[in-house]
Amino acid sequence: MNSISTRRVFASGREIEYLLERKQVKNINLRVRADGIIRVSASPRVDASQIDDFVAGKAPFILKAMERSKRISKFEDDFQRELANVKAGKKTNLKDPAIFNEILDEIYPLFIPYGVKKPVLRIRTMKSCWGSCLVNKGIITLNRKLLMKPRECIEYVVMHELCHFIYPDHSKQFYGFMEKLMPDWKERQNVIRI
Numbered sequence: 001m002n003s004i005s006t007r008r009v010f011a012s013g014r015e016i017e018y019l020l021e022r023k024q025v026k027n028i029n030l031r032v033r034a035d036g037i038i039r040v041s042a043s044p045r046v047d048a049s050q051i052d053d054f055v056a057g058k059a060p061f062i063l064k065a066m067e068r069s070k071r072i073s074k075f076e077d078d079f080q081r082e083l084a085n086v087k088a089g090k091k092t093n094l095k096d097p098a099i100f101n102e103i104l105d106e107i108y109p110l111f112i113p114y115g116v117k118k119p120v121l122r123i124r125t126m127k128s129c130w131g132s133c134l135v136n137k138g139i140i141t142l143n144r145k146l147l148m149k150p151r152e153c154i155e156y157v158v159m160h161e162l163c164h165f166i167y168p169d170h171s172k173q174f175y176g177f178m179e180k181l182m183p184d185w186k187e188r189q190n191v192i193r194i
């Protein structure tokens with residue numbers, strides 16, 4: 001039978017609490033969930049002190065992942081609050097969604113010489129990506145949450161998706177092309193990740 005217990009280890013100057021599940025697995029597995037909870041699974045045969053050592057050894061990774069999940073949930077909260085403000089007709093920090101088409105209108109002309117037809121934009125609230133595209137259907141889908149990001153980040157996502165109309169994958173050629181049209185795309189990508 002599987003059993004779950006809570007354990008604590010001290011590492012990197014702080015206490016780390018984790019959920020230990022005993023089950024038939026080969027190795028010690030560690031995962032930091034999106035909500036920041038640390039889950040470890042290990043066989044009942046492995047000594048608890050050995051698991052503590054394993055978790056302590058992973059402290060830098062764990063703390064980084066927890067920091068990230070905290071940032072993400074703060075971002076989610078901010079976004080939901082701003083969305084509620086918009087719905088209530090209150091003052092908001094969300095950008096006007098018209099910015100998406102404005103940016104497409106600015107960037108698209110670069111793709112005309114390559115025979116790319118102007119895509120249609122779809123706006124959705126998405127969990128795991130900023131943008132996606134259906135090249136055959138001529139559709140680019142953008143994450144509504146981009147309205148919380150600086151303009152240069154939205155430009156970066158639109159540019160990335162447009163480049164897929166020429167290179168469908170993330171090949172060397174794709175990034176080479178991206179580099180040519182937007183030499184600072186990496187900096188923009190870093191900003192979007194914050």
Ligand SMILES: [Zn+2]
Nearest residue numbers: 160164169170
């Ligand atoms: Zn892509």
